[in-house]
Ligand SMILES: Cc1ncc(C[n+]2csc(CCOP(=O)(O)OP(=O)(O)O)c2C)c(N)n1
């Protein structure tokens with residue numbers, strides 16, 4: 001057992017898989033000797049050397065194109081896109097090439113690759129380095145999308161993503177990089193497509209993702225103090241989506257609140273809300289309520305950014321208002 | 326700058342095979358065009374009529390386990406690697422006996438078992454992907470080479486430059502082949518490009534030699550391909566080759582290509598790679614009867630492929646939801 005930060009968990013998960021399988025390689029900007037701009041790959045270069053942990057030019061299309069070509073010819077690359085906002089400069093490779101090619105070729109090629117990226121706000125970086133883009137990735141047929149919320153899940157989900165034969169977008173909440181938890185020693189392998197129930201309560205179900213998970217948990221504690229008992233679910237994997245767990249827990253409480261960092265329109269909670277209304281409408285005791293970042297680019301100033309991203313206070317206020325209406 | 330013209334050391338038998346491949350590509354593409362006009366080939370299709378020598382010359386220089394990366398103008402490159410005509414034609418016609426059972430279409434021909442790792446229809450994207458396959462071959466130590474074909478117009482997109490730089494710094498076993506047919510869709514490439522030779526003039530920016538070859542001379546193409554592939558295989562890194570050629574028809578579908586000056590078209594038709602090679606082979610000792618026999622046997626092959634493709638069933642709903650994921654399915658939830 002060791003205390004591990006979220007960022008240390010990234011390199012621990014990658015190292016675990018690189019030790020096991022020499023076809024697993026890591027590429028990205030500054031990921032080698034520098035250990036990554038967020039220090040998510042510290043130690044890998046020293047352990048695995050420059051052929052397996054490779055610095056690239058600032059060429060996001062080349063990074064992901066190389067990962068794709070390598071994945072279709074026997075390697076399992078883990079590519080880093082430094083900030084998830086930068087997916088915009090290489091989205092063709094992700095959406096048109098990686099995601100579509102297995103289907104278009106009638107299953108002739110597979111893409112066992114992982115694309116890691118620092119995602120979301122809270123660091124006062126301004127609009128071009130702060131967006132939560134999980135909804136971009138979720139809407140693309142052919143991509144799996146994983147968003148861990150804690151160090152233990154980072155290690156296990158990284159292993160699951162590397163072992164998965166399909167392309168996985170692995171989004172790392174930047175504001176969680178220095179969060180810490182106890183992580184057991186030894187290999188840890190989780191599985192994709194499983195949500196986790198972190199807390200059970202009879203009144204309402206809060207479904208959260210990534211950096212919103214610790215906030216939802218904190219909010220649930222405060223809500224318990226005012227007599228509202230909440231279930232909290234960590235979605236962990238948007239694709240595949242564990243609707244079995246989510247629908248079961250929403251049915252049990254009759255209320256669904258989503259807590260999402262992505263801007264409002266077409267956020268993942270919208271899809272969840274649609275599934276809930278199609279499939280368990282008559283089990284609901286009240287409207288589905290989405291707590292999201294508003295539909296704006298994220299501002300830089302701390303005072304403004306804190307207003308934009310869902311906060312514990314906003315979650316508590318929204319849930320209690322709605323539950324008491 | 327190296328400007329290469331012939332000669333190869335290939336014996337007559339090998340040259341007759343180069344002739345056969347070019348004739349097969351020519352007759353296949355001509356049939357594909359007819360079938361498009363008859364509405365058997367749906368959607369779109371981009372033919373390599375006039376550009377056959379490049380596909381034939383490179384394929385002959387490749388090892389069976391080398392990788393081809395082509396564009397939407399990829400029928401010729403796919404066939405040249407040995408993919409039979411029937412599945413290619415059936416793919417164009419959207420039939421289950423198509424190369425990808427109809428799920429890819431004309432612009433995405435792929436046959437992994439023949440080393441054809443795909444035909445890509447977003448300009449530029451496959452250059453970095455070819456780098457990835459080359460990186461993989463380098464890491465695995467297999468001495469495979471990736472050959473990546475693209476058009477003159479594709480040299481102005483960012484991915485081209487990202488790929489060249491990556492290939493150069495990592496010394497990747499990749500050969501970039503610009504098929505310079507002078508035109509993008511309907512615009513002359515030199516009108517919107519900062520340099521006259523869109524690929525060769527950029528090579529030096531990535532520390533590569535400028536290589537221009539007559540893309541209508543299959544022997545010259547074969548020779549330059551052999552040199553570049555040997556260099557890549559030996560760890561000498563990437564090459565970029567600009568092959569000068571011309572498309573006989575329009576850009577795609579039934580485009581008559583009227584935007585091109587008649588004199589230019591006439592000049593290039595007079596340099597048609599197939600009659601030129603026919604004449605050379607006669608001069609080098611082949612008989613007219615041998616060449617005619619090749620043409621006839623290819624024609625028969627095209628007939629059979631046409632009938633087999635037309636007889637192929639149209640795909641059913643069972644294919645629709647298949648193969649998004651490696652487990653063969655498309656489920657996104659439990
Ligand atoms: C990114 C992108 N932009 C535009 C197009 C549309 N498009 C298809 S082919 C083409 C012309 C390409 O010309 P060139 O590279 O010379 O290849 P050629 O068709 O002559 O073989 C264009 C603009 C595209 N497919 N992808």
Ligand SMILES: [Mg+2]
Pocket residue numbers: 476477478504505506507508509
């Ligand atoms: Mg062109």
